Amino acid sequence: MVGSAIVRELSRQGYTNLIVKSHADLDLTRQVEVEEFFRDEKPEYVFLAAAKVGGILGNAVGKADFMYENMEIEMNVIHSAWKNGCRKLEFLGSSCIYPRLAPQPITENCLLTSELEKTNEAYALAKISGLKYCEYLNTQYRTDYISVMPTNLYGPNDNYHLQNSHVLPALIRRFHEAKEKNLPYVECWGDGSALREFLYVDDLAELCVFLMNNYHGNETVNAGTGKELTIKELANLVAGIVGYTGEIRWDASKPNGTPRKLLNVEKAKALGWTYHTELDEGIRLTYRDFLENTERRGL
């Protein structure tokens, strides 16, 4: 999702010399293949958007895989980029790197000040390692490698996998299927009270290109809207846009995740970026993409 949005944004801005590799073309956990790629192509600018990504369930049950694969991808790519003279690299992290009970809205400087959320601890530790490795290269070798920490993202090319998707695409799929099958109710995880923020992926892509051109610094940059809503409000909004009129039931025996996660986005704002796409408009665009690509996705 993020990688394709960055490619769309770069193309929109007129960049043409883009090298893109899918997972099938190049497995970034393979150190030798990654080294060969960087040696042959010598990219000047690298956006590292690839990662093993999942929702609350995938993260909670697959901790070992999430840590190992993400650390491998990050270390292979960042190290090979540096060894091959990459001028600038931008690393995509995630807001789950911040402490579970960080003061809200979360500022960039609260990284590593207290305990992480347990359900996504392995993923967060891997992401923190990636951003720290960029920072250490900058201080030891004077590179210009930066990182950006997005809040929850959604948009075209999202992942609608039943076990591994994030909350917003999961709700789109479940309400869509419930509507198609005329189901009387849909059951959702948790009690719906957790507060979350959502950013449309094309807005993030604009920030990523902006930062690549304009930001230098070791401290990461938060990417979000600065607005939040409860998961219950989100579910009602998605159901309305999808057109599902049945009941929404909450299974409070399942985890809510972090109680609240709102990013402070003043730093990105001060640099000159702000989001454009409001949540209802973004969900409409995302649902349209879901409907148009349902067949391609094999859903």
Ligand SMILES: NC(=O)c1ccc[n+]([C@@H]2O[C@H](COP(=O)([O-])OP(=O)(O)OC[C@H]3O[C@@H](n4cnc5c(N)ncnc54)[C@H](OP(=O)(O)O)[C@@H]3O)[C@@H](O)[C@H]2O)c1
């Ligand atoms: N989605 C969000 O809400 C969110 C929020 C904050 C931050 N982020 C960050 O944004 C970045 C992109 O996330 P996304 O939402 O765009 O996820 P995505 O759609 O799943 O994209 C990740 C991409 O990485 C690829 N990949 C995974 N393992 C790979 C490997 N070993 N070698 C090569 N490619 C590999 C995946 O390919 P396959 O699908 O074929 O495995 C996929 O194309 C991640 O770093 C994530 O942490 C995402």
